[in-house]
Amino acid sequence: MEPKIIIHGGFFSESSGTEEIKKAKQKALTGIIEKAHQYLLSHSAIESVAYAVSLLEDCDLFNAGIGSQIQSDGKIRLSASLMDGERQTFSGVINIEEVKNPVYVAQKLLDFEDKVLSGAEAQDFARKMGFGYFNPETRQRKEEYIQKLEESVRKGTVGCVAIDREGRLAAATSTGGKGFEMPGRVSDSATVAGNFANGHAAVSCTGVGEDIVNVALAAKIVTRVTDGLPLRDACERSMSELKAIDGFAGVIGISASGEVYHTDSHPYMVWACFDQKPDVFPISRTGKMWLQTFIGD
Ligand code: ASP
Numbered sequence: 001m002e003p004k005i006i007i008h009g010g011f012f013s014e015s016s017g018t019e020e021i022k023k024a025k026q027k028a029l030t031g032i033i034e035k036a037h038q039y040l041l042s043h044s045a046i047e048s049v050a051y052a053v054s055l056l057e058d059c060d061l062f063n064a065g066i067g068s069q070i071q072s073d074g075k076i077r078l079s080a081s082l083m084d085g086e087r088q089t090f091s092g093v094i095n096i097e098e099v100k101n102p103v104y105v106a107q108k109l110l111d112f113e114d115k116v117l118s119g120a121e122a123q124d125f126a127r128k129m130g131f132g133y134f135n136p137e138t139r140q141r142k143e144e145y146i147q148k149l150e151e152s153v154r155k156g157t158v159g160c161v162a163i164d165r166e167g168r169l170a171a172a173t174s175t176g177g178k179g180f181e182m183p184g185r186v187s188d189s190a191t192v193a194g195n196f197a198n199g200h201a202a203v204s205c206t207g208v209g210e211d212i213v214n215v216a217l218a219a220k221i222v223t224r225v226t227d228g229l230p231l232r233d234a235c236e237r238s239m240s241e242l243k244a245i246d247g248f249a250g251v252i253g254i255s256a257s258g259e260v261y262h263t264d265s266h267p268y269m270v271w272a273c274f275d276q277k278p279d280v281f282p283i284s285r286t287g288k289m290w291l292q293t294f295i296g297d
Pocket of ligand 1: 011
């Protein structure tokens with residue numbers, strides 16, 4: 001199987017920045033997808049999606065890890081999840097604070113019986129596992145927070161799906177939330193609505209978490225592929241259900257046959273894919289055109 005990997009930098013990315021920020025995001029995604037693809041050549045899909053998402057979490061331009069937005073009470077809370085398609089096992093952390101890479105905490109939980117932890121207990125678990133204290137708040141985030149007190153600004157969650165040499169599939173998603181939300185709100189990103197994989201497909205979502213949960217987007221797409229629909233049709237049918245409730249979301253997906261797909265309800269998403277041809281995917285809308293052309297090639 002030819003290893004393939006696709007990442008996203010969130011649904012609200014394009015609409016929320018200047019041309020300069022957009023270009024910086026595209027450049028960052030290109031660098032990260034190259035590294036992640038290189039990593040995938042010698043690692044499993046589940047290791048690779050965790051690695052790719054950790055790189056996205058380490059990039060200040062996206063709303064995850066160190067780029068996470070401040071919530072309405074002035075705190076930063078992180079949610080992240082992974083799903084190993086081979087083992088059909090989901091793990092995640094919800095609203096964890098003061099860790100650098102929540103996706104790695106979620107990855108640790110794959111080996112425990114209790115696989116999704118929230119809040120202070122998730123943080124205790126992280127400390128026991130050796131994850132150090134990290135405060136993701138920067139001056140820039142603080143300034144944005146003050147700006148958000150007046151207007152809503154959104155940045156974009158991150159995610160990755162991959163298929164490795166052995167044909168194993170995995171998905172990972174990480175977020176700082178939707179921005180300025182009520183403390184305690186649970187994002188879709190650490191639920192099966194936002195992040196799902198099995199032996200047939202892997203999907204990561206971004207957008208309005210409530211909309212994504214209302215249509216169980218990732219789990220539904222994967223189920224449709226499992227029942228025999230091509231990934232593209234599964235995505236489009238599920239997206240039409242999302243649009244019927246006036247929902248906002250974007251998805252990336254890979255199927256066991258190597259089909260790679262991206263779609264969104266509105267043109268607000270940045271993403272990148274590494275495939276054999278061409279070497280590095282162009283990002284964003286032009287990338288979408290190419291991706292669609294490539295499917296079935
Ligand atoms: N889905 C995330 C949430 O609602 C936000 C995003 O994807 O940007 O928390």
